[in-house]
Amino acid sequence: MVHWSAEEKQLIASVWAKVNVEECGAEALARLLIVYPWTQRFFDNFGNLSSPTAIIGNPKVRAHGKKVLTSFGDAIKNLDNIKGTYSKLSELHCDKLHVDPENFRLLGDILVIVLASHFGRDFTPSCQFAWQKLVGVVAHALARKYH
Amino acid sequence: MVLHANDKSNVKAVFGKIGGQAEEYGAETLERMFATYPQTKTYFPHFDLGKGSAQVKGHGKKVAAALVEAANNVDDIAGALSKLSDLHAQKLRVDPVNFKLLGQCFLVVVASHNPSLLTPEVHASLDKFLCAVGTVLTAKYR
Numbered sequence: 001m002v003h004w005s006a007e008e009k010q011l012i013a014s015v016w017a018k019v020n021v022e023e024c025g026a027e028a029l030a031r032l033l034i035v036y037p038w039t040q041r042f043f044d045n046f047g048n049l050s051s052p053t054a055i056i057g058n059p060k061v062r063a064h065g066k067k068v069l070t071s072f073g074d075a076i077k078n079l080d081n082i083k084g085t086y087s088k089l090s091e092l093h094c095d096k097l098h099v100d101p102e103n104f105r106l107l108g109d110i111l112v113i114v115l116a117s118h119f120g121r122d123f124t125p126s127c128q129f130a131w132q133k134l135v136g137v138v139a140h141a142l143a144r145k146y147h
Numbered sequence: 148m149v150l151h152a153n154d155k156s157n158v159k160a161v162f163g164k165i166g167g168q169a170e171e172y173g174a175e176t177l178e179r180m181f182a183t184y185p186q187t188k189t190y191f192p193h194f195d196l197g198k199g200s201a202q203v204k205g206h207g208k209k210v211a212a213a214l215v216e217a218a219n220n221v222d223d224i225a226g227a228l229s230k231l232s233d234l235h236a237q238k239l240r241v242d243p244v245n246f247k248l249l250g251q252c253f254l255v256v257v258a259s260h261n262p263s264l265l266t267p268e269v270h271a272s273l274d275k276f277l278c279a280v281g282t283v284l285t286a287k288y289r
Contacts, residue, residue, distance in 0.1 A: 116254075
């Protein structure tokens with residue numbers, strides 16, 4: 001089980017309280033598809049991903065980004081049992097979606113950058129530590145049921 | 148992985164905008180790296196890594212200068228950083244995985260200081276550039 005200090009929990013919660021899940025989620029997923037274009041391989045049915053402008057404006061990208069980040073919220077509500085929270089999602093990503101877990105790490109890093117761009121100086125090094133830890137734990141939990 | 152014309156111009160533009168703040172960005176990048184990835188501190192047992200450390204500031208300045216040099220010579224990063232590449236291979240031998248960690252922290256610094264500068268396209272180019280720098284610095288490892 002992952003240990004979270006009181007400070008880490010507070011840093012995660014205080015940032016999350018100010019996050020616009022729809023906007024941040026959409027931006028994080030769009031940046032993933034733009035910065036690491038090979039990740040587009042999972043989204044053949046999303047329509048137009050032909051340029052950064054197309055990706056950013058794509059309604060399926062926005063909707064899926066919101067879905068993904070909303071799921072992050074579940075982890076934050078259950079910091080002491082992220083493994084359990086993501087057990088079924090892990091199976092889904094392995095058995096049905098066939099997503100290389102490296103993609104979870106890539107998205108996590110992008111999310112941290114998006115948060116930094118929204119929160120500026122408030123996204124302190126301690127904040128970054130807590131959030132990089134969180135995205136790492138989420139990535140690990142999503143990869144856990146792979147076989 | 149190749150830097151295309153648009154990547155090179157994005158990188159030049161970013162460093163042009165950052166200008167004299169590069170040193171400050173370098174120091175903060177290191178500060179964030181040590182805080183976020185404590186294992187990176189193992190390369191600096193001889194440093195005071197406390198908040199505001201003059202040694203970290205000084206080293207951040209060097210790191211920033213190298214990135215600026217690479218950006219100014221983006222058509223030949225390998226040439227521009229050849230001596231640094233030798234140094235990393237022969238003396239420093241920083242494990243290659245750490246260059247990605249430094250890169251991540253540099254992007255976070257740019258994002259937090261200058262969010263409007265880090266558009267998705269620029270983000271992509273800068274990420275590629277930082278990868279290229281890491282590749283050059285580890286190219287002579289074996």
